[in-house]
Amino acid sequence: VELIKDFKGKVVLIDFWNTWCKPCRKALKDMTPLKNAMDGKDVVFLYVADDSSPLKEWENTKSSIKGLHYRLTSAQSKPLMDKWSFAGIPSYVIVGKDGMVKDFHTGFQGVEYYRAKIEAELKSPTPSSY
DSSP states (O other), X not given: OTTTTTOTTSEEEEXXXXXXXXXXXXXXXXXXHHHHHTTTSSEEEEEEEETTSOHHHHHXXXXXXXXXXXXXXXXXXXXXXXXXXXXXXXEEEEEXXXXXXXXXXXXXXXXXXXXXXXXXXXXXXXXXXX
């Protein structure tokens, strides 16, 4: 809730990843064209890593990833992962403009999957309040 509280009326894709995760890093790269295509739209890309990513490496890596970045402690990230029963990373949550979780899963589903989910949420009516 705290991670998305400032994004009322926007679609939020939350990407749980870490610097040492090769599938995570490949997915981040694969998503670049989609992020560019969503520029100027009501979409927020939010990235959550934990302290298993070395701080310096995380800082260097995040500078090349367009979006908002959070580095949580393991104690902070574990409840989030448990909430959606994520089996590992990368894991994703899509939050609609109404602030409700629309999709969550472990494993990269492909760019077109996320494009379709995001575009569907962008077409939904914007709520007057959460």
